Each structure stands twice: as structure tokens, then as C-alpha cells.
Amino acid sequence: MVVSLTLIVMVASFTTIGDVEINPQQNLADALKSLGQDYPDHYVEDTDSIDIKRGYDLIHKGKAYPPDGLTSKSISKFYTCTSCHNVEREDPDLTLVDQDARLEYAMENELPYLQGSTFWGIVNRESWYNDDYVLKYGSLVEKAKESLKESIHLCATVCSQGRELEDWEMKSILSYLWTLQMKVEDLDLENKEIDHINKLAESDKDSAIAFIKSHYLTKSPATFADLPESKEKGYPFEGRPQYGKAIYELGCQHCHHAYGESDLVLDYSILTFKWLKKHMPENSKKSIYEIIRNGSYSELGHKEYMPNYTLEKMSHQQVEDLRAYIESNLK
Known part of the structure; x- marks a missing residue:
């Protein structure tokens, strides 16, 4: 029996010190x-x-069967949420912004x-609609930045031009x-790092928490980028068509x-x-520079719009990579 318990502990691969147990399979919030x-x-x-199935349908399909049994x-x-958001991990390194790696x-x-x-790990973040989003949504960001619920509300009613949620x-x-939590x-903590967390937890749990949070971004930085000085010349980078x-x-x-969200179809012709x-x-807004950096805004008779890409x-x-690909198809 002792051997069996030892094997179970080895397979579970966790370290326990005091009243703290850090398990690699443990939810981060726990x-x-x-x-x-x-x-x-x-x-x-x-x-x-x-509830989870309804949430999946609301995120992926935009509607679900409510408690009364009728279709909402x-x-x-x-739009649906997945018009602009993935539901899977996007970054190999959770500690930094690396566009090429992403x-x-x-x-x-x-x-x-x-x-x-x-949306993967979004429940583990601590702020939303960060930084320059205030330039686009003004005071609406004040509540949304501090609350995931308010962020969802803002996205539903303003960003997707939809209605308030029940x-x-x-x-x-x-x-x-919460099924997408980290x-x-x-x-990607090593065993010695988990041991370090547990040792910190014996005397300074705040430091243990800070150490864990140093291994992922608790917010998604957002910088609204400027257009190039000349769209003819573009940004000072050589494009990579691949x-x-x-x-x-x-x-x-x-x-x-x-049949996509946009009426403009981009094919390979x-x-x-x-x-x-x-x-x-x-x-x-027909220029890739304008639409990528500034997005578009809703207009009379055409409420949907394209969000901009932050830096x-x-x-x-x-x-410039996108430009190079476009131009490579004209040679």
C-alpha cells in the first residue's frame, strides 16, 4: 500500500508544504x-x-436555449464573440507580447x-479594455476595465452593436x-519553481502569489498605433510575404x-x-493601413464596423508583411 501511494503521488506530481498544495493540474484561481x-x-x-453549454452557444453562436426552453x-x-476572439491559448510565452511568436x-x-x-484565461486576468481603449470608448471603459462582467456588457451592447444580456x-x-481558465x-513552471512557491508560502504568501503572477500577464496591453508618414512608402520594414x-x-x-461578417469578400483573385x-x-478605410490601425465606425444604415488591430x-x-503578400500576387 505504501508503494502504491508513493506512485500515485509521483504521477500526480505535486509538492505539499504546510497547508499549501500546488498541483500542476490545479486551476490557477484555486x-x-x-x-x-x-x-x-x-x-x-x-x-x-x-449553464456551460448555454455559455458555449452564446459565445460561438450568439444565442442559446434559456431556462424557459425557448430559443433566445x-x-x-x-457578430458572435468568436468573430473577434479565440477560445484557445494564443501565446507560447505568457509573460510577454511577441506578435511574431503569436x-x-x-x-x-x-x-x-x-x-x-x-477568451482562454480571460477569467484569470485582472483588467480588461486596457490602455488606449479609452480613446475609442471613453468613459464606458471606466467600469469595464475593472470588471469582466462590465466588459462583457460593453462588448455585447457597443462593440457588437447588440442588446443587453439577461x-x-x-x-x-x-x-x-471558467472552463477556459488557466x-x-x-x-510552464519547473519543479524547483513550485518548490520555491511553497517555501515562500510558509512565511510570505503575498510573495508566493507575486511569483506565480510573474509567469503570466494579468492584462492584455493595448496600444493604438499611428499610421505611417507615407502610405505609399509604408512602415520602414521589409515585408515577409510568407x-x-x-x-x-x-x-x-x-x-x-x-457569407462572413463583412460584405467585402477577400479571395485569391x-x-x-x-x-x-x-x-x-x-x-x-479601403486602405489596409487605415482599416488595420483605425478600424471603421458604424454608419447610418450600416451599424457593423471593424475593430482596429492594436500594436x-x-x-x-x-x-508590411501583409502588404508584401498582396503585392507578390501582382508580379
Whole structure:
């Protein structure tokens, strides 16, 4: 029996010191809770499979079957959450912003390359609509930055041009998002680092918490980038067509395809690439520089709009990569 228990402990691969147990398979929020950090306000304690399924449908399909059994009305007639957000891990290194690493990860895992941050791990963040988003949404960001619930509300009513959520919808969405939370193993901690956390926890749990948080970003930085001085010349980087192709397919075509969110279809025809090249130097939303850096805004009779890519979501180098791919199809 002693041998069996030893093997079980080895397979579980956890270290226990005092009253703290850090397990690689442990949910990150639970690990932080064991060190003294309270669960966040958006924590859902009484989730069940029905709530989670409803939340999945609301995120991926825009509507779900409510408790009364009837089909709910779509949150937005223009978008679903996954129009702008992935639901899987996007970054190989959770401690920094690396646009090329993120793009390569998307290429390897066939993930869309989108403007919005992934919903994977969103419940583990501590702020939302960060930094320059105040330039676009003004005072609406004040509450959203400090609350995931308010962020969801802002996204539903303003960003997606939709309606307010009912209480059961908010609970269902949060229930689903908690299934996408990070685990301790996602932080790629070595055994000696877990031991270090446990030793810190004996006398200074705040330091143990801080050490854990140093292994992932608790917010998604957002910088609204400037246009190049000359759209004819572009940003001072030499484009890489192979990366541009990935951005075109995983980014642009995510919405710009037949029956997609956008009426503008971007295919592989020579006419499409000529059109993109023609409008590139213009001061209009038809230019890839304008639409990537500034996005578009809702207009009378056309409420849907395209969100801009922050610098963290698409670097100047990657904009030039997209341009290089477009131009390579005209040679």
C-alpha cells in the first residue's frame, strides 16, 4: 500500500508544504486561493453542465436555449464573440507580447489571428479594455476595465452593436469562460519553481502569489498605433510575404469570406489583390493601413464596423508583411 501511494503521488506530481498544495493540474484561481487571494467578483461557484453549454452557444453562436426552453434572441445580428476572439491559448510565452511568436503559434495550430484577446484565461486576468481603449470608448471603459462582467456588457451592447444580456445569459457565459481558465501547468513552471512557491508560502504568501503572477500577464496591453508618414512608402520594414499570407488567411479572411461578417469578400483573385493595392495609399478605410490601425465606425444604415488591430495584435512589421503578400500576387 505504501508503494502504491508513493506512485500515485509521483504521477500526480505535486509538492505539499504546510497547508499549501500546488498541483500542476490545479486551476490557477484555486492555487491562488490556497495562497490567500480571494476568487474574483466574476467567479461562478455553482456552475453546471447546462449553464456551460448555454455559455458555449452564446459565445460561438450568439444565442442559446434559456431556462424557459425557448430559443433566445441573438445577442447581435452582426457578430458572435468568436468573430473577434479565440477560445484557445494564443501565446507560447505568457509573460510577454511577441506578435511574431503569436502568429507562428496561430499558423501551427490553425487559429484565427484576431484583434481581440483570447477568451482562454480571460477569467484569470485582472483588467480588461486596457490602455488606449479609452480613446475609442471613453468613459464606458471606466467600469469595464475593472470588471469582466462590465466588459462583457460593453462588448455585447457597443462593440457588437447588440442588446443587453439577461442574468441567465451572463451567468452562462461566465460559467463557460471558467472552463477556459488557466491551470498551473500552463505557466510552464519547473519543479524547483513550485518548490520555491511553497517555501515562500510558509512565511510570505503575498510573495508566493507575486511569483506565480510573474509567469503570466494579468492584462492584455493595448496600444493604438499611428499610421505611417507615407502610405505609399509604408512602415520602414521589409515585408515577409510568407507571414503576410498567414495574416491574410488567418486574419483578413476570418471575416472577409463568402457569407462572413463583412460584405467585402477577400479571395485569391487578381482583381482582389489589384483592388487592395490600388487603395493602399489612400486616406480611406479601403486602405489596409487605415482599416488595420483605425478600424471603421458604424454608419447610418450600416451599424457593423471593424475593430482596429492594436500594436500588440499586429506589429508594423506584420502590416508590411501583409502588404508584401498582396503585392507578390501582382508580379
